[in-house]
Amino acid sequence: MCGIFGYLGKRDDALELVIKGLQKLEYRGYDSWGVTTDLDGELFVEKKVGKISEANLDDFKDKKTGLAMGHTRWATHGGVTDVNSHPHFDPERQIAVVHNGIIENYQELRDELGKENFVSETDTEVIAHLIAKYRKELPFKEAVLKTIQRLEGRYAIVVMNVGENYLIAARRGSPLIVGIGDGEYFLASDIPAFLEYTQDVNYLDDNEMVIVDGGVEFLNLETGDPIDKRLVNIDWQAESAEKGEYDHFMLKEIMEQKETIHRAINQDTDEIMHIAQQIKSSRGCFLSGCGTAGKVCMAGEYFFSMIAHRHVNFAPSSEFPIYHHFLRPESLLVVISQSGETADVLEAMEAAKSKGSKVLSLVNVEGSTIARQSDFSLHIKAGPEKAVASTKAATSQMALLLLIATAMIGELQEGRRLLAEVASKINDILNPRFLTYIKSVAEAIKDHENCYIIGKAENYPMALEAAIKIQEVSYIHAEGFAAGELKHGPIALITEGTPCISIVANDEVKQDIISNTMELKARGAYIIGISPENNEAFDEWIKVPDVGVASPLVNIIPIQLLAYYIAVLRGLDPDMPRNLAKSVTVK
Numbered sequence: 001m002c003g004i005f006g007y008l009g010k011r012d013d014a015l016e017l018v019i020k021g022l023q024k025l026e027y028r029g030y031d032s033w034g035v036t037t038d039l040d041g042e043l044f045v046e047k048k049v050g051k052i053s054e055a056n057l058d059d060f061k062d063k064k065t066g067l068a069m070g071h072t073r074w075a076t077h078g079g080v081t082d083v084n085s086h087p088h089f090d091p092e093r094q095i096a097v098v099h100n101g102i103i104e105n106y107q108e109l110r111d112e113l114g115k116e117n118f119v120s121e122t123d124t125e126v127i128a129h130l131i132a133k134y135r136k137e138l139p140f141k142e143a144v145l146k147t148i149q150r151l152e153g154r155y156a157i158v159v160m161n162v163g164e165n166y167l168i169a170a171r172r173g174s175p176l177i178v179g180i181g182d183g184e185y186f187l188a189s190d191i192p193a194f195l196e197y198t199q200d201v202n203y204l205d206d207n208e209m210v211i212v213d214g215g216v217e218f219l220n221l222e223t224g225d226p227i228d229k230r231l232v233n234i235d236w237q238a239e240s241a242e243k244g245e246y247d248h249f250m251l252k253e254i255m256e257q258k259e260t261i262h263r264a265i266n267q268d269t270d271e272i273m274h275i276a277q278q279i280k281s282s283r284g285c286f287l288s289g290c291g292t293a294g295k296v297c298m299a300g301e302y303f304f305s306m307i308a309h310r311h312v313n314f315a316p317s318s319e320f321p322i323y324h325h326f327l328r329p330e331s332l333l334v335v336i337s338q339s340g341e342t343a344d345v346l347e348a349m350e351a352a353k354s355k356g357s358k359v360l361s362l363v364n365v366e367g368s369t370i371a372r373q374s375d376f377s378l379h380i381k382a383g384p385e386k387a388v389a390s391t392k393a394a395t396s397q398m399a400l401l402l403l404i405a406t407a408m409i410g411e412l413q414e415g416r417r418l419l420a421e422v423a424s425k426i427n428d429i430l431n432p433r434f435l436t437y438i439k440s441v442a443e444a445i446k447d448h449e450n451c452y453i454i455g456k457a458e459n460y461p462m463a464l465e466a467a468i469k470i471q472e473v474s475y476i477h478a479e480g481f482a483a484g485e486l487k488h489g490p491i492a493l494i495t496e497g498t499p500c501i502s503i504v505a506n507d508e509v510k511q512d513i514i515s516n517t518m519e520l521k522a523r524g525a526y527i528i529g530i531s532p533e534n535n536e537a538f539d540e541w542i543k544v545p546d547v548g549v550a551s552p553l554v555n556i557i558p559i560q561l562l563a564y565y566i567a568v569l570r571g572l573d574p575d576m577p578r579n580l581a582k583s584v585t586v587k
């Protein structure tokens with residue numbers, strides 16, 4: 001949801017460095033991009049519609065500077081045009097601003113500042129104009145502080161002023177991380193932007209501002225008082241955020257599931273037990289997340305029911321706040337998020353906290369806002385996930401939920417053993433022959449306009465997740481159903497040759513879903529069965545290992561691959577699907 005990056009330091013290729021850093025943040029938005037710097041008192045600006053990965057670094061080689069900033073945009077206010085791209089400026093073009101978030105009172109501020117003076121349709125431009133207004137009577141830093149105090153909404157911003165060698169940044173609701181190198185400083189929406197230069201970071205919290213000049217100074221945005229921040233060392237290796245030998249991050253991340261599940265389950269036993277105990281002692285436990293994380297929560301509902309015989313409720317985070325009627329201090333909200341920055345999830349957390357309920361989280365990005373704003377947070381340790389479509393984070397999240405469910409009944413060790421077996425069987429299936437077969441199935445269905453997926457019990461959420469995977473990267477209309485619901489409407493959509501995926505685990509509902517699959521076949525559907533055993537209903541059989549109650553973890557993998565290959569065969573970029581962003585920091 002927009003990536004921002006600023007650099008100040010000893011190097012003289014700051015513009016190239018900022019562009020390379022933004023290329024690593026491209027997953028946050030790829031409608032357009034822009035960079036700016038001060039070249040001997042003159043503002044240099046480049047803004048372009050399109051992906052920053054297509055920027056030509058050679059165009060910037062002769063622009064020597066030690067200070068630069070830029071932005072990669074996911075459009076919210078104003079169309080996808082060069083002029084709406086960030087940075088934005090004051091009318092005199094002395095002050096530049098990049099922004100991630102939404103300024104909710106921008107119309108009011110535009111009116112105050114004179115609508116006719118604005119060149120873009122964005123909410124961001126008001127920030128630069130307002131700083132310029134206050135700048136007439138105040139030193140620059142104070143003008144920035146006063147401006148920020150007037151902004152309503154969510155933001156992370158970085159500001160520079162021509163002729164002055166420093167950057168100022170602030171946040172409320174959108175991520176901003178300060179990388180501290182040796183005589184150099186980085187301000188970015190996410191760590192991979194600067195991971196190759198430093199692993200020492202300060203997370204900026206809400207209502208904080210940072211001034212980066214020869215050092216860093218943190219201030220409270222409301223009072224302007226200085227604050228102390230803790231330096232955190234990040235244990236990610238730079239290469240784990242790179243594609244390596246793979247054509248796309250999505251494929252790399254699917255393949256990494258051989259290892260990531262192990263990392264997820266080798267968590268500190270006390271921490272798992274703590275969460276299990278919190279769920280057990282709560283009165284009213286809710287699971288919440290968005291998109292793929294939401295489908296993981298649904299799978300969690302089944303795990304808690306089937307393994308721990310415990311009722312938990314799932315609600316998508318965007319819907320959760322209305323549940324506040326049910327919340328009490330003894331209620332518990334468990335949120336799941338890969339990025340740890342999703343605005344809807346943060347809002348669900350606020351709703352729970354307003355009723356005195358506790359909030360636990362499972363996140364992938366350590367130090368993220370959701371992690372820091374939870375009463376207790378567990379890190380899923382999947383490593384950086386860059387493709388927009390979530391894959392390895394989802395299986396790690398499911399593994400942890402299953403593990404917690406086993407811990408609730410005193411069977412944590414058995415849970416660990418089962419999941420270790422799952423990880424090793426995933427390792428076995430992710431072989432070249434399996435990939436080639438999935439690719440051939442993708443070839444068979446890639447030109448269809450519709451695809452339906454059915455699942456039952458703990459695999460019903462996987463049918464929904466399968467639909468998300470196929471929709472988001474291949475743009476085929478895909479829908480997932482609870483298998484038994486077919487006959488109540490969706491079966492009318494089936495015609496000769498319609499591709500239908502049936503997820504058939506070796507469980508107590510197997511016969512029911514086989515019957516539903518036969519009903520589809522009888523109407524001409526082309527059936528792709530995902531199952532440990534073949535069946536006469538299947539036109540294609542994707543064989544997966546039988547891992548009992550953990551079946552969603554293995555069943556989703558061929559569907560992730562199928563979605564990936566369909567996208568590639570249709571000539572699409574699976575890492576950057578249209579209209580989407582990896583981290584959704586707006587409501």
Ligand code: G6P
Nearest residue numbers: 290291292293337338339342390
């Ligand atoms: C976006 C992404 C999805 C992701 C969802 C929730 O929509 O495109 O892949 O599942 O956000 O993100 P989170 O970071 O909270 O898991």
